[in-house]
Amino acid sequence: MDFNRTPFDVIVCGAGHAGAEAALAAARMGASTLLLTGNIDTIAQMSCNPAIGGQAKGQMVREIDALGGEMAINTDVTGIQFRLLNESKGPAVQSPRAQCDKKAYQFRLKHTLELQPHLQIFQATVTGLIFSGGAVIGCETNLDLKVYGRTVIVTTGTFLRGLMHIGQNKNEGGRLGDFSSKTLSASFLDIGIELNRLKTGTPPRLLGRSLDFSKMREQKGDASPTLFAFHDTRDSEDLFHVEHTGEQRLGWAPGTRQISCWMTHTTDQTAAIVRSNLSKSAMYSGEISGVGPRYCPSIEDKFVRFADKPRHLLFLEPEGLSTNEYYVNGLSTSLPFDVQVDMVHSVPGLENCVLLRPAYAVEYDFAPPTQLYPSLESKKAENLFFAGQINGTSGYEEAAAQGLLAGVNAVQKGRGEPPLIIARHEAYMGVLVDDLVTKGTTEPYRMFTSRAEHRLLFNHASAEIRLRDHAARHGLISRSRLMRVDDKIQRINHWLAHLESHRDHGVLLGDQVRRGGEPPAFPEAFLKESIEVRQQVLYRVNYKGYIDREERQIERLGHIEKVRIPTGLDFMAVRGLRRESALKLAAFRPYTLGQASRISGINPTDISLLQILIEAGRGGAAADEGAGPN
Amino acid sequence: MARPADTIAALATPAGTSALAVVRVSGPDTARLAAAVGGATPLPRAVRRGRYRDRAGAAVDEVLFTFFAGPRSYTGEDALEISSHGSPFIAQRILADLFARGCRPAEPGEFTQRAFLNGRMDLSQAEAVMDVISARGDRALAAAQQLLAGALGRHLGPLTDALLAALARIEAYIDFPDEDLPPEDRGLVRAAIRALQADTQRLLATRRYGELLRDGVKTVIIGEPNVGKSSLLNRLVGHERALVSAEPGTTRDFIEERIIVGPHCLRLIDTAGLNAAPQALEQQGIAKTRERLAEADLRLLVLEAARPTLPRTLAWPDDFSPANTLVVLNKADLAPAAKPPPALADFPFVAVSALTGAGLPALTAAISDQADRLRPADEAEGIFINARHADALSRAAAGLADAQRQLEDGGPVELLASDLRGALAAFGEIAGRIDNERMLDRLFAEFCIGK
Ligand SMILES: Nc1nc2c(ncn2[C@@H]2O[C@H](COP(=O)(O)OP(=O)(O)OP(=O)(O)O)[C@@H](O)[C@H]2O)c(=O)[nH]1
């Protein structure tokens, strides 16, 4: 153990999807990083369904890739089914989704972490944090070993006082087979971090050879898969920072090993079983206090809240190539195990199936994310960052996105540099963080495209372009990749200008594209461009009117997003500011006027008053580079 | 940063008329002043009877003091109300004393402005109060009070809900493509958009009348020279406002006066006579009169009762209609049984004598009737929107129209959603920001999501 290197620049507690990205981002920026996990064998485990991407999440995975994260490439090379969702709709709302080989996904990511320079992984459970003068300085572990760090990132998922329910049966733990972290919650409460309860659930896992697929509908992957990573996964140049170790990591050429999912449905009998056993459900018997997600209801909820819907769709998703285990998407429940067995057997194709793991609901502590700055640093303790489910989110992608940002920002903080803050109009990642730290959440927060007011600009293929400047500024992608992105941007801009200024038979090429019908007489050179370049150009030309409108809006409202609220501002002394607003703002400490304007109960007059004050008093302090929340 | 505001005072009740006069004081110095003039430190929100003592120590009157400690006052600052007996003289002495003690006379609307700045009312409430302050005519006051009571916000509630429901129907299919949703029904969305368009248009249509109420009904008096237009204006105004003479061509420029007729406020505009054979200079004048006519809400076409012929220089019928024109047969003292010419048979008319005043009540009644007709037939519970509302609602209407077009053309669904979101944001500018959570609430209530 090289703990003599302490203090580390960054200590990451937890190696789930958030922790893994956080550790990689920090180490790749050159910071000495320690990743602590309670169990090295469950790194980046998919505790729920073995799939990555989908609506809004797929776009976010590509954004993670654009910022040098690992999730996209890891999904591509361990994917066993790829589908592009919403293919019939416009490019802005198309999303890639993939089933992954659960174990391959974990093993490859573990291997990547192991090979990462500047990163050290160690198996130990964090039992508490060490504070000094209002700042975190390290962690205590179950091994009576203390480690010290300039910054600490907490990514403990559902493990904080995790409690699992199967009917009346209760087990402590953040995930079936894993432990529950109890003392860490106390450590947070001690320094004034408020905690709340949330709940989520997972369906049973079934043995594949006991299923009758002939009674189900097959869902195949796309013949030509849409991948997540922007770069060629076989090109070693792109395997940022790990490329030169020469070790062969697990994985296969993307799309070469696709297998199917299967669709079936509940029956009247399923409904009857659920209804007659409702009182035994942990959720319906009042055992659970946490709030569950509306978008992922238990089967109990579905039959109760949508009583007139006779049947519900179920998907059987394979957990991998080297296992016969299947995940039943749509059958999350907290009913007792014997009821689960009856219920599963009432489904066509599952009449004789064998359950490998029961369904369960899990309750856990989360730290309401309004206690964070947009850098994901705690307002309550300096140098302490939070990412992932502990912030009240759900989903691997949401976790990974936060992890990456927390990793970058912990390094920036340690170096006294400004944080990476992505604006709402730049990426889903920006919407995610702003929603969390500004509005908070009362259910496990999942990204939807509808949450992004500028989603028309967020087509998945443009992530690399949208986030280019952030990636470059923080050195998150290799030089060669940055050069390729710049070349792509330049080509796109060239062709956009060309199509909007050249005519064929008197008609502007751009207008020909917008009019549809016959493909316009494109110049030969355009047709020779890569499909990525052509698609971006055509997308921007096609939607020009709408995209222009979005950009005007961003321009118009963008100003207040850049006005940084001075750290020491005394809101109570702002002339004309309502007392309620002043109190709220003083407690919240928003980062910019834009963020302040989104706090509930703050009205446009409040913002105008603050704006006048700040701009008059400080000569218009802008939030671009200089100011970090500290 | 906080610039110390001064303390302002003004009479809060109309001068001279009421049985009780209320003087209102607001600002940082109020508590000290209250103690000085009332002889005791005031308790917030308690009415206290006492003597008002001026700076010389003389008791001005027995009055009621009501002190409001900021921010729980109308303006959000410390405020004092002094009710004295109705004599205007007493109220004036109190005010004079307060000014001598360092208060500043309040500008019109300044109390409301402070209330707004101190967050005691939101923008649309403050606008409505300002309307009340400058309101002329009973009906304008009623419209302003409606707005103040949040009528527009309430009215927009169901519209916003309907729009959210339509949007949720579309968003469900965008965000949950893999779910087992019922077949998409664009017909419902189409019907909702159509209904919303109608509602938005109805609100927009109240703008013109709203403006009429606030700014006054623009009423242009026209006719040939010497028919008695200026005499008529003077009659209606009640004093010699315009120059009158037996010579044609007396009035050279526009003369404008405000009058109250029934529940309406009128902006009465006298014009130069329309000469049958105009000189070059007059021709310019006639062109200007035309411009005024085009903007007019109401025209009083003055003819001489003895020879009621149409002014020849008017490009008849122009845009004269029985709805916007009242024919006035003046000098009826000289030709009592006159009738308008056949070309104007459909038009409402009154015979008057600007000289004697005969027929004047009939004239004001007819003007009032005409003004009433400007009121939209299909009005929304007495709501009349202002320019800011109209701006937002026009953008909402544009968004809905674009959405309608996308639906007809079968355009990409995310563009349809974008248009509807534009409309929703515009509603939000009036009634307060609409959070996406509300759309999601609708969505999850309507559709069983979660495979
Ligand atoms: N007998 C009689 N004379 C009137 C009446 N109204 C106006 N006059 C007279 O008609 C003459 C013209 O009146 P004005 O009011 O100046 O007419 P005008 O239409 O404003 O004239 P210009 O400004 O020159 O176009 C004056 O001598 C008035 O006294 C009326 O009702 N009866």
Ligand SMILES: [Mg+2]
């Ligand atoms: Mg005249």
